[in-house]
Amino acid sequence: MKIAVCVKQIPDPATPYELDPETHFVVRPNDQVLDDTDRYGIELALQLAEATEGSVTLVSMSPAGGLQGIRQALAMGADKAIIIDDESLRGSGALGTAKVLSAAIKGEEADLVIAGTESTDGYVGLVPQMLAELLGLPALTFAKKVEQADGGLRVERQTALGYDVVESPLPALVTVTSGAVEPRYPTFKGIMQAKSKPIEQPSVADLGLTAEDVGVAGSGQHITAVEPAPERGGGVKIVDEGEAHLEIVKILEQAKVI
Amino acid sequence: MKIWVFVEETDGSPAELGLEMLTKARGLGGEVSAVYLGGTSDAAMAALGTHGAGTVYRLDPGSTLPASGAAAALEGLVGEHAPDLLLFGLAPTDRDIAGRLSARLDKPVISNAVDLEIADGGVKVVNEILGGTTRVITTYAGDGPFIAVVRPKSFAAEPGDVGVPAVVETAMPDTGHAGAGTITERHEETSEGPKLEEAEVIVAGGRGMGAADKWAVLDELAGQLGAAVGATRAVVDAGWVPYSLQIGQTGKIVKPGVYIACALSGAMQHLVGMKDSGVIIAVNKDEEAPIFGIADLGIVGDVHRVIPALVAALSARG
Numbered sequence: 001m002k003i004a005v006c007v008k009q010i011p012d013p014a015t016p017y018e019l020d021p022e023t024h025f026v027v028r029p030n031d032q033v034l035d036d037t038d039r040y041g042i043e044l045a046l047q048l049a050e051a052t053e054g055s056v057t058l059v060s061m062s063p064a065g066g067l068q069g070i071r072q073a074l075a076m077g078a079d080k081a082i083i084i085d086d087e088s089l090r091g092s093g094a095l096g097t098a099k100v101l102s103a104a105i106k107g108e109e110a111d112l113v114i115a116g117t118e119s120t121d122g123y124v125g126l127v128p129q130m131l132a133e134l135l136g137l138p139a140l141t142f143a144k145k146v147e148q149a150d151g152g153l154r155v156e157r158q159t160a161l162g163y164d165v166v167e168s169p170l171p172a173l174v175t176v177t178s179g180a181v182e183p184r185y186p187t188f189k190g191i192m193q194a195k196s197k198p199i200e201q202p203s204v205a206d207l208g209l210t211a212e213d214v215g216v217a218g219s220g221q222h223i224t225a226v227e228p229a230p231e232r233g234g235g236v237k238i239v240d241e242g243e244a245h246l247e248i249v250k251i252l253e254q255a256k257v258i
Numbered sequence: 259m260k261i262w263v264f265v266e267e268t269d270g271s272p273a274e275l276g277l278e279m280l281t282k283a284r285g286l287g288g289e290v291s292a293v294y295l296g297g298t299s300d301a302a303m304a305a306l307g308t309h310g311a312g313t314v315y316r317l318d319p320g321s322t323l324p325a326s327g328a329a330a331a332l333e334g335l336v337g338e339h340a341p342d343l344l345l346f347g348l349a350p351t352d353r354d355i356a357g358r359l360s361a362r363l364d365k366p367v368i369s370n371a372v373d374l375e376i377a378d379g380g381v382k383v384v385n386e387i388l389g390g391t392t393r394v395i396t397t398y399a400g401d402g403p404f405i406a407v408v409r410p411k412s413f414a415a416e417p418g419d420v421g422v423p424a425v426v427e428t429a430m431p432d433t434g435h436a437g438a439g440t441i442t443e444r445h446e447e448t449s450e451g452p453k454l455e456e457a458e459v460i461v462a463g464g465r466g467m468g469a470a471d472k473w474a475v476l477d478e479l480a481g482q483l484g485a486a487v488g489a490t491r492a493v494v495d496a497g498w499v500p501y502s503l504q505i506g507q508t509g510k511i512v513k514p515g516v517y518i519a520c521a522l523s524g525a526m527q528h529l530v531g532m533k534d535s536g537v538i539i540a541v542n543k544d545e546e547a548p549i550f551g552i553a554d555l556g557i558v559g560d561v562h563r564v565i566p567a568l569v570a571a572l573s574a575r576g
Contacts, residue, residue, distance in 0.1 A: 129355075139439070162444075
């Protein structure tokens with residue numbers, strides 16, 4: 001099975017990101033990390049590829065920087081990566097991103113496209129669905145379990161009430177939730193091999209797209225204001241010296257919970 | 259202005275999220291319609307009408323994964339009726355349809371809306387970023403229809419005047435391979451106690467609980483308070499509890515009367531899911547934990563002392 005996995009390099013989420021005061025774009029450091037939620041998709045892809053003697057290609061649209069995040073993903077065991085970094089992409093919206101990813105994936109003739117449900121930094125949460133539409137694929141979204149069945153896939157899809165079992169032929173797109181599989185840790189060998197794995201870096205023009213499709217022009221939206229939200233200040237802070245639980249009791253009484 | 263709101267049937271009735279958006283659309287003024295993926299019961303139609311829908315475009319859910327067909331049907335309806343603004347909720351099926359429709363129409367979507375305003379014939383969408391500390395206001399460039407995805411609990415669902423909407427049965431076109439997914443089983447996960455989204459009290463735990471086997475005290479407390487139990491992403495990733503309990507950016511958005519945050523630091527990704535709770539109580543041993551910045555009562559202390567003591571105190575009250 002040929003599998004394409006969408007991944008993203010993001011600013012380390014442990015430190016709050018900043019917006020450029022002029023452009024309102026997220027300020028991205030040269031060294032970005034692999035979005036942690038992508039590890040589930042990569043793990044799923046590796047398991048399916050191992051079971052089918054298949055291959056795993058990472059596809060990413062983000063500033064390449066030092067490629068640190070991509071190497072982290074390759075170190076888990078993916079075969080190669082395609083990363084699209086082009087000045088014209090700055091300010092792209094979800095649809096522009098999906099157009100770029102779909103153009104890159106089309107050349108791969110993937111049987112399966114895997115993505116997370118949303119990125120940790122932007123969390124628009126719509127790129128995979130747009131991608132499925134552009135590629136003409138069924139989208140098995142919010143999967144908490146994925147297995148092969150009858151030449152296709154069988155997925156447990158999270159719903160408001162519980163989960164649905166969904167079956168689909170291939171090719172298809174799947175989005176995976178946190179905890180769907182247990183991501184492997186890269187081995188030392190994997191980390192060493194990742195340094196020499198192929199990383200393609202096509203331009204927007206190479207993908208047959210124009211500047212109108214992507215970037216600010218293609219995003220169809222513009223930010224008019226960035227302002228502080230009304231603050232919810234903190235209240236009382238006390239140090240527990242053995243009686244603090246009684247303060248919780250008081251608040252529960254006031255709120256008429258008890 | 260014509261505003262259309264997508265509403266999915268959940269558990270036999272229009273989803274609360276859909277009714278929240280209908281209420282907001284009604285408040286914005288103009289002509290409000292619902293696109294309802296669900297059955298034809300009079301009660302459902304009445305709920306949609308009372309919350310603001312003058313017309314209901316009904317799509318039959320069936321056993322096919324609906325997003326591909328629903329997006330194709332909506333593309334047809336948009337061509338016919340030219341709505342100005344289409345609202346979807348931040349929920350799985352809503353997102354599946356909104357994303358596909360955006361690609362079909364080649365129109366952008368603005369996601370994670372917490373408020374919407376109409377000004378000068380255009381639409382402004384309000385987002386909150388950085389854990390809810392910063393508001394970003396975005397407008398659409400070019401022509402509509404404008405598509406927005408709205409976060410749950412951004413608006414309260416309130417019925418207005420009783421209204422019986424006109425119902426327009428709408429077929430979902432065959433979209434070939436893209437629409438090939440089939441739903442073969444439906445499972446409801448019933449938990450004891452209330453659902454997270456509906457609970458008046460939530461007891462939530464973070465990685466600081468230490469281990470899966472130390473989690474039981476939270477279940478016990480929740481049982482005493484008639485509360486729902488929630489968790490941070492770190493806890494879900496660690497496998498202590500299922501994803502369905504996750505609160506935050508990539509999980510559920512909750513707004514209970516009381517939120518008891520146990521050994522969770524308050525990462526931005528968690529705060530966006532719970533910061534609008536009524537009263538927030540936090541217990542954390544790290545006095546610098548960001549959760550204290552929004553807690554009405556912050557207790558710097560060991561959760562494994564404070565919570566068991568609370569459970570004992572509540573038991574003693576009988």
